[in-house]
Amino acid sequence: MNTFKPEGYLLNSLENKSRTRSRAALADAIAEQHILEAKAVLCDSAHNLWVDLGCMRGMIPRLEGAIGIEEGNLRDIAIISRVGKPVCFVVTGFQSDEKGEYALLSRRAVQKECLADYITRLTPGDVIDARITHLEPFGAFADIGCGLPSLLPIDAISVSRISHPRDRFQTGMDIRAVVKNVEEGGRITLSHKELLGTWEENAALFEQGQTVAGTIRSVESYGIFVELSPNLAGLAEPRDDVYVGQQASVFIKSLIPDRMKVKLIIIDSFEACVLPEEPRYFFEGEHMDRWQYSPESCSRVIESVFEPQE
Template identity: 60%
Template sequence: MSEYLPEGKLILTQDNINTLHSFSLLSDAKKEGKILEARACVCDAEHNLIVDLGIMKGIIPREEGAIGIREGTVRDIAVISRVNRPVCFIITDFAVDENGERFAVLSREKAQQRCMKNYISHLVCGDVIDARITHLENFGAFADIGCGIVALMPIDTISVSRIEHPRERFTVGMDIRAVIKSIENGRISLSHKELLGTWKENANSFCAGETVAGIVRSVENYGAFVELAPNLAGLAESKDGVKAGQQASVYIKSIIPEKMKIKIIIIDTFDYKYNPQKPKYYCNGNHIDRFLYSPEGCSKLVETVFN
């Protein structure tokens, strides 16, 4: 297993658990510079993180809390927000406090620096990676791509079917796959829709004559777009009382690949509270150069090319 995983994925591994319960193994981990994880339980008044190592206390000094804290390019909220959550770290020293209790001096910054050097700096556009959602904003989702290093996934890259807010697809803490969309000045941008299948792959799950579930995504003068899957929507004729965001039951009239269209009839709608499920991925590889969404023979070309 790689050590450069999103924070929280190492903490319950047997190797990590065993290490936190043995001073001898902790000492070995210090010598090896091994990346470990444990729960941050307190952030003190000086913004040092107190970490529960099981057999002893660990302290991450404020300036070691994250890349950029020391230089002032990252705000202290990056440290404070880790309380009651797993943090990765390298043990840099052992010391004794004023009460004679032994504790470990830790550095999250050094773990992140190693992750950057040995993993993230080698990523290229089109690489498919593991990520974990850390927080959601109107404009996109932020995801941990390794050792607490976060990248942005803009809202328009989450799925082909448009959404109002990332919470319609993700929850904080959800483990996902993502594609490296761009790398500019060391800043990584993520995409997601290319992993959710082409128009044809999604349409193959439906047949004309079926009545299926959907979500009303937008209501226009000429009809309503209803999402049948995150990467697939159909167009229905307008119907009184239909509003964006409602759950719908729809009858599939026809599926027309050459026009990339699904014609549907709205049978009923009702208000709906989103409960995002783990995404279904059609891509199982670790890299894609090109994603062709539109079906063969369709006059409209919809694709993503990763340079």
């Protein structure tokens, strides 16, 4: 049985290398309908995608490039943009041209199988693998299986607010995410903040009296919000010499679980080039029904509830 992962997961696996090592191995893959991967090296003038199989060339005809191309609801840029990147496919046969024999491949067939046997079976609260494909001001798009995209809205990326998804992610980054909604046709919306720990789990990483590193996320008239971790920010007193995006050294004045507050004093602020780090996940299970960020002692309840959809 095939398993469905974001494109690129299979590329360097022993199984994939074995199944693309020769024409005979590719012929065997036809009968078994194994999902394989290779790097796309060229998109020709007819928007057929050519891949390097190692043992021979492979061609994904334009209409087999992705679900939606034949139907007319997906633009050809979805194929063109795969050049230089891994693509998944099944082998459907062999043909020849003036350059010799090449394998006929279908990415669309893999996506249809992934949609039917995996994505449409997901339910809210399922925790899945995803790979960031591109970033927009309103959120991050991620491959959740065989090149099929899902949206991770910016407000679902972390509890600590960010100005752009690039503050958290880089293109190509592998993450875990929670299925938030499943719409008709298999369209998935994701969330991420639930995996990054509760207020108490994040606060436990710090102690009153410590001076630690942070990132200035918001400058308000009443104070400066400084992020200590993706799911924990504290408030420092107002000052005029700081701005959003700066790094800061901050003194932890107090941690107050009952009010979900972290009081800080900014010791210094400065410019620094800081790349997004691999996320640290506190939840490692495969499904969650409910997640409560706020401490039990806090009167204000912040939670996510994942309810089954009909």
